[in-house]
Amino acid sequence: MSIRKMQKLAVIGLDTEKETLMSQLSELGAVELIDQKDKLEDELWKDMVVQDDNLAYAQQLDQKVNRAQAALEIIERFDTSKSPLFSTRKRVKRADVKAMAADLSGVESEIDQILGYGEEMHRINEAINKMDADLLYLGPWKAYDLPMELSQTKLCAIHKGTFPADRNLDEMQKELQSQFEGFFLQAVQKTKECTYAAWVSLKENDEELLEAMKGNGFTEVTFGELTGTPAECTDRLLAALEEKKKELVDLGNQVGSHVASKEAIEAYFDIVSLESEKEKNRSKLLKTTQTFFLEGWIPEICVPAAEKILSETGCYYLFVEPEADEKPPVVLDNSAIVTPFEAVTEMYALPAYGSFDPTKIFAGFYVVFFGMMLSDAAYGILMSLACFIILKKYDLEGMAYKMIKMFFYCGLSTAFWGALFGGWFGDIATVVADVFFGKEFVIKPIWFNPIEDPIKLLIFSLALGVAHLFTGLGIKAYMDIKDGRWFDAICDEGFWIVTITGICAWLGGSMAIPAIAGVGQWMTIVGVLGLLFTGGRKRKGFGKVIGGLSNVYNITSYLSDILSYSRILALGLATGVIAQVVNTMGSIFGGGIIGAILLLCIFIFGHILNIAINVLGAYVHTCRLQYVEFFGKFYEDGGEPFEPMGNKTKYIRIENDKY
Template sequence: MAIVELSKLSVIGLNDRKTQILKGLMDLGVVEINNQDGKLTDENWSSFIEKDGDEVVVYGLDTKISEASNALDALNKYDKGKKPFIKVRKPLKESEFEAKLKNRDAIEETVAEVNGIYKDITRLKNEESKINTAIIGLRPWVQYDLPLDMTGTRFTSIFIGTVPAVTVVEDVERAVSEKSDGAVVYKVSSDEHQSYLSVVCFNEEKNDVLEVLRQNNFTPIAFNEVSGKANENIVRFEKELEEIRKNILSLEEQLSQMASNKPDVEILHDNFIIERDKAKILSSIVKTKTAFYFDGWLPKAKEEEVKGILEQNGCFYDFKQPQKDEEKPILLEQNSIMEPFEAITNLYSVPSVKDIDPTPFLAPFYFIFFGMMLSDAGYGIIMAVACFILLNRFRLEGMMKKLVKMFMYCGISTTFWGVMFGGYFGDFIPVVAKTLFHKDMVINALWFNPIDEPMTLLIFSLILGAIHLFVGMGIKGYMLIKDGRPVDALCDIFLWYVLLIGLVLFGIGGRVGTGLVTAGKYMSIVGVLGILFTAGREKKGIVGKLLGGLGSLYGITSYLSDILSYSRLLALGLATGVISQVINTLGSMAGGGVAGAIVMVVAFVIGHTFNIGINALGSFVHASRLQYVEFFGKFFEGGGSAFNPFNKKTKYVEIIKEEK
C-alpha cells in the first residue's frame, strides 16, 4: 500500500534488433520510455546521435485510426442490434487477434466502403436540408401567378420582396402611388414576421419606385436557382426529396446490414493503435548508424522479466536506483480493499516524488464520511447491490472499475449508518403501515436519530474532523522526520498537537475531571510559547522571529475553520433524512385504499430515485472535498506524473497474452 519502487533503465542495442526489442517490451508492458530530446542538444551526445522515428508514418497511422473510428461510429449509428448498457473491452486471445488480422485487406476495404456510404448519406442529407429550406422559402409565393424569375417586360419592371409585419402594406401602396400612378403593389401573402409583396411599375419609374420601397423597409428577393412559378418548383422539389429519401433509406439499410462487421473493424482499429504507438515511441529513441539508445523506468520487481528480453536480443543495459528527489513517474500499488479509493487520490493529483501515498489514510475516512452523509440503509443496499451487479456483469477496467467498487463499499457504509440512525428510505415503513394498514410501527435507530438529536451528530462530526486533521498532521510529521528534519516535526507539528489538545481539555475537560482542565491549561501555555518562539526560526533577527511566531499562531483560526467544515456531515445527513420524510409524506396524502397505494408507489419510485441520486452525488463531492482541502492541505503536495508504460493501449479489445 505505497508508491512502488522504480528502477531507472538504460539500454543500448543494435538497430537490426530494435523492432523485436520494442515488441517484447510492449508485450510485457512494464517499461516507461523517456523522451530523449534533451540529449539532442547535449554537446556530449549531439555530435554522433540523431532522433529516431518517422512522423509521416505516425501521421499515416493516425489517419487510418481516424478512418476506422469514423466507420465504427457509422456502424454504431445504424446498428439495429441491442446496445450494451456499458461499453467494455472484449477479451481476445493474442492468437485469435492475429488470426483476425489475416483478413486485414478485406477489413480495410469494409472500412473504406462504410465511410463512402456514410459520406453519401451525409451528402444526400445536406441536399435534403437545402431543398427543404428552398421549399420553405417558396411556400409564401404559392399564390403568385407569375414566374419567380420574371423581372419585367419590355415596358415594365417587376420586383418581389418582403416588408416587416409591422409595416402597413396600405401605407406602402399609398407611398408608391404618389411617385407613380401606374405602379401596382400586390400583397401575395403574409405571416407573423413579414408580408410578401410584388410590385410592377414602368421602366422609366423603376428607380423612383425602388427608392420609395426602400424607405418603407422593402427587401428585394431574387430566386436565382429556380425558374417558373412557386407551386411548380415545390412539386419538382418534393419529387426530388422523395427520391433522395429513398436513396438515404437504401444506404442506411446497407450500413445496418454491415453492422455485423463491427468486431473486425474494432480489431483493425486497435491494431492501428498498436502500430501507431510502436512508430511513435521511436521518437523517444536516439540512434547512430548501427545502434540505438533509450532510457526509462520500470518497477524494480520486474527487472528480471525485462532483463530476459534485453539479453535475448544482445543489448547492453543498466539498472539504477533513482537519486533522492529525482523526478520520476509514480506508480501506486494497493491491496484489493484500498485500491478503489485510489480513484479519489488520482482525481485530485498523482503524488509527487516527495509525497507518500495518501490512499491508505484517506480510505477509512472517505468510507465513513460518505456513509454518514447519505446515511439511509435502503439507499445503501441499493447502491451496494447495484455496484456488485455491475462488477460481476461487466469486465470493468481502470478508473471506472475503481469508482464502481468504491461506491459498492460506500453503499455498505451507507447501510451501516442508516441502521445506526434509523433511516430506511426515511420513515417509509412506518408511513406505509400507518397509511395503508392503519397500524402504528416504530423502527428505532440503533444509536440515535439525527433529526431528533442534531447536536449529537454535529459534535460527533467535529470529533471525526479533528481526528482526520490530526492524522494529516501526523503524516506531515512523519514525512519531516523521514526527510531528516526532526526539529521541524517537533516545532511545526508536535507543538500544534500540544496546543490544540490543550485547548480542548481546557474547554471541555471539566466534564470529566478538574485535573484535565489544569493539564489543558498548561499544555496550551506550552504550545503557545513553543510556537511563538520557534515558528519564525527561519527569519532574521529577534523581532522577525517573534513576528513569524505570532503569524503562525494566527493560523489557529484556520484549524477552527477546518474543523467546522466537517459540519457538512451533519448538513448532508439531515438533508437526506428530511427529503426522504417529505417524499413519504407526499405519498401518504392520498390516504389508504388502492388509489392511495398507487400514489404511494409513484411517490416512492420518483421521489427516492431523485433523492438517492442527488444526495449520493452530494456525498461523493463533499466527502472528496474534505480529503482535498482539509486533509491533503496538511501534508500532500501532488503534481506528480503517473507511470505510463509502453504497452498495448487498445480501445475495443483486451488482448490476452497466452503462455508459451
C-alpha cells in the first residue's frame, strides 16, 4: 500500500523537559500534534489537567513575523532584479539555521531600519499628495495677482470665489456698480463648470453685497495656509515638490542598499514563524503543575528517530497503532518514478487512511493516454526538453516539482506515440519537400497514420479504456477481498468483468474472429444473469427484483464510460489535423525566399498555439479519464493531509543532517 503507515505517539514528561522536547520534535518535522480539547471535558481527565498555552508569546512572535513581512514588501518594491519564473525555497543547513537563530538582533535592527524608511516614505508621499492637491486647487487662480491671504485693506473688502458658469458677470458688474460705489468684479478664469472671480467693495457695503452675491450663486473660496500670489505660491510648491521627490529617491536608494539582506530577512521570517508555530502548538498540550501530556501522529518510518529523542529527554512515551475509528492524517509514499503522479491524486483528493492509493497503477495509463492525445513527436520532444531545463535550472519541490516532472515523462510518451503515428510538427517535412524542392517525401509512421485510418485508433482507444476500467474494477475487487468480502467482489466486480469481456468478444467476434463470438455470447449471458440475480441481494422483498434490474441497467453507464475513451482519438486527431492546417496555410505562399519567411512565421505562431491548446487539452482530459472513469470505480477519498510541525517555511528549506 502506498499510503504511509502512521503510529500514534503519546508522551508524558516533566515540565522542565517540555521546551527541549518541543524544539526537537519541531526539528524532526515528522510529528503532527493532536488537539486534546475533548479530554478537557472527559470525566477521567478534567480534574487533573488544564490546557497548556503560551499565546502571549506566540502573539509577540507573530508581530515580529508581520514586521519582517512588511520589511520584505518594502524591499520588494526596490528590488530591481528580475523575479524568477518559479519561486524556490533556498536550501539551508540545520546548523546554519541554529547559528542564525542564536543571534537575530542584527536582522531585527535591519528590519527596524527598513520599516523606518518605509514610514518616512509614507510621510513624504502624504506631503506630496497634499502639494499635488494644493497645486490643483491653485490652478484656476494663476491670473489673480494679489496675495491670497489679503482679504481686506483699510477701506475695502476683497472676496474670492466661484460663480456658476451660466452667470453673466459683465451684467452683474454693471448692475451692482450703479448701486454700490467702489464695487469692482473681475473674472479670473472661466471653466465649463464655473467662473472663478474676485470682487472688491467698500467695507460699509460689504455685508449687503455679500448677500446679493450669494443670491447670484457666489461661493467663497478660502486658501487656508497658502500665502502670496497664486503664481508665487505655485512656484514655491513646485520647488518643494521637487525637493520631496528627490528625498523619496534618496530613501529608495537607501532601501535599495538593503536588498542584499533580503535573504537574511527571509530566513528570519521563517525562523520566527517556526518558533511561533511551535508556541501555538502548545495549546494542543495538556499540563498539570509539574508535568505535561501530548499526543501526535508520526509516520512509522520516523518512529526510531523520535524514540531516540524521547529516550534522551527521559519522558514516558508510547507508540500505538491507530484504532479503527481514528482517522490518521495521510501522506503518500511512492517510488521516485511514480511520485510525480501524486500531483494528479492530490489534486483530486487524498485517499482515506486505510484505503488504496492508486498512483502507481494509473501512472502508466496516464503517460500513455497523454502521449496518444498529444501524439506529435516534435511536440513531445520540445515539452520534455523544456521540463528538463526547468528541472535543471530551478530547485523545485512539492506540487510544482511533481507537475514538471510528470510533464517530462508525458513528453517522452508523446514523442513515442508521435513517432508511431508519424506526426512531426504534423506533416511539415512533406509540405516543405513539396513546396520548396518539388519532391514527394513523407516521414513514415512506425505504426499507422490515424488520419488515414481513424477507426483503427478508435478501437485501440476503446480497448485501452476497457483495460483501464477493468484495472479500476480489479482494485475494487482487491479491496473487497482484503476486507473478507469475497462474495461482493464476485457479484459487483466479477460479473461486470465477465459481461463486458463477453460483449466485446461477441461484437469483435461477429466482425472479425467468428471463433470467439460464441464464447462471448455465453459469457454475456452468464454475466447478465449474475448481475440480475445478485444486484438486489442486499435488499428485501420486491427490492430484490428492482435491484437486479437496475444493476443490469447500469450497463449504459459502462457503455458511456467506455465510449468516453474515444476522446483519445478525438484529441489525437485534433492535434494532427490542426498541425496540418497550420502547415498548409504556411505553404499557400509558395516557394522562394518570401514564401519561406512567411511559412516560418506561420509555422512558429501556429504550432505554438497548437501546442498550447493541445497540451492543456491532453492534460485536462487525461485527468478526467482518471477522475471520472477510473477513480469512480473504487476511490475512497477523505484523507486529511499530514502537516507535521516544523515544516511550514516560506523561503528556506531546512535540511536536517541528523536523520
